Amino acid sequence: AGTDDAPSWPAGGGRYRMMTGLTGLGGLQQADVGDSDSVRKQQSLGQPQQDIGDILQQIMAITDESLDEAQARKHALNCHRMKPALFSVLCEIKEKTVLSIRGVQEEDPPDPQIMRLDNMLLAEGVSGPEKGGGSAAAAAAAAAAGGSPTDSSIEHSDYRAKLAQIRQIYHSELEKYEQACSEFTNHVMNLLREQSRTRPISPKEIERMVAIIHRKFSSIQMQLKQSTCEAVMILRSRFLDARRKRRNFNKQATEVLNEYFYSHLSNPYPSEEAKEELAKKCGITVSQVSNWFGNKRIRYKKNIGKFQEEANLYAVKTAVDAANVSAQASQANSPATPNSGTACFISCTHKPCHFHKQFLSSFTHTLDYVEPDLECN
DNA sequence: GGAAATGATTATCT
DNA sequence: AGATAATCATTTCC
Numbered sequence: 001a002g003t004d005d006a007p008s009w010p011a012g013g014g015r016y017r018m019m020t021g022l023t024g025l026g027g028l029q030q031a032d033v034g035d036s037d038s039v040r041k042q043q044s045l046g047q048p049q050q051d052i053g054d055i056l057q058q059i060m061a062i063t064d065e066s067l068d069e070a071q072a073r074k075h076a077l078n079c080h081r082m083k084p085a086l087f088s089v090l091c092e093i094k095e096k097t098v099l100s101i102r103g104v105q106e107e108d109p110p111d112p113q114i115m116r117l118d119n120m121l122l123a124e125g126v127s128g129p130e131k132g133g134g135s136a137a138a139a140a141a142a143a144a145a146g147g148s149p150t151d152s153s154i155e156h157s158d159y160r161a162k163l164a165q166i167r168q169i170y171h172s173e174l175e176k177y178e179q180a181c182s183e184f185t186n187h188v189m190n191l192l193r194e195q196s197r198t199r200p201i202s203p204k205e206i207e208r209m210v211a212i213i214h215r216k217f218s219s220i221q222m223q224l225k226q227s228t229c230e231a232v233m234i235l236r237s238r239f240l241d242a243r244r245k246r247r248n249f250n251k252q253a254t255e256v257l258n259e260y261f262y263s264h265l266s267n268p269y270p271s272e273e274a275k276e277e278l279a280k281k282c283g284i285t286v287s288q289v290s291n292w293f294g295n296k297r298i299r300y301k302k303n304i305g306k307f308q309e310e311a312n313l314y315a316v317k318t319a320v321d322a323a324n325v326s327a328q329a330s331q332a333n334s335p336a337t338p339n340s341g342t343a344c345f346i347s348c349t350h351k352p353c354h355f356h357k358q359f360l361s362s363f364t365h366t367l368d369y370v371e372p373d374l375e376c377n
Numbered sequence: 378g379g380a381a382a383t384g385a386t387t388a389t390c391t
Numbered sequence: 392a393g394a395t396a397a398t399c400a401t402t403t404c405c
Contacts, residue, residue: 245401246383246384246385246400246401246402247384247401247402248382248383248384248401248402248403249383249384269393269394287385288384288385290393290394291384291385291386292383292384294393294394294395294396295383295384295385297394297395298394298395298396298397299382299383301395302396
């Protein structure tokens, strides 16, 4: 299709200039022009035009030749006297058919996905500034200084070490990618620069090519980020998942919580302030207190019989405490203190709370669990 | 070693 | 937002 292309070029200034540029270039026949097409052209278009056809044919056929042949041919064409003229024609055509830089998405907005990953990596301390040594040392110091060199701190440093490992892999991979990317970009740019000797390539085009390469590499980078995130998540779940590191509360803490629970059995829903106080007393967090009460309520409710003994125990305990306190203060008020255990919870007369109401209905058939001496007035 | 106990998490409800 | 109920994953107990 080589020779057919020439006539389809847009007519106008470019072509005209080419023609005028070529008028003085006689005697260029290099290839034979034996086919009928060329003969026809030769007859109708004249000598210089036919030479151009030959050159174009050579250019089009260059890909079919061997590498060495092609290289030689390229060189020959590059040095050809007509080359500047052809080149300028190409430039002009290109200028006219500006289809190239139309479809460039200018500065596509940062991918939300990659932003999420970046944020997470930053939050986990994988991608941010190095803070390993200092904090690890601090943790070790804290573990050594603190009264309880718990295994949790050991595991914590273990976690840090693993995280540092991930971090290191991540950075070395990232560096590798970046190096590969810039290497490849350079390569492509050199190629384009070299090609720009034979065909017009605008800086915009090069820019676009670079952008395409960068996009490709950033999608590879995203994969790296994604798998790094996954690794961190797995590490987290292995080391920091609280469920895996459950420790029972100490005896005294359980006692405090149980005391509160059974002495508020009619409404075992401590307020925020009460929770804070309990948390302080027990050396646990407020949410742990909430968890404890949540678990306790549900488990108590599910099997009141099972907890009866415990309930009685704490009822007696608080009763004794109350008695002691009031005896020491002064036995002024009569049976004022309303609470004290299961009996009250079952039949006390003050306003039925949420917990209370739920139970009253389901409780009638479990009354036999209530010990007779605990009935309230 | 396995059942029971227990603290934490999750889905769902109000 | 806080509660419940089911469930998970561990610890404790027998």
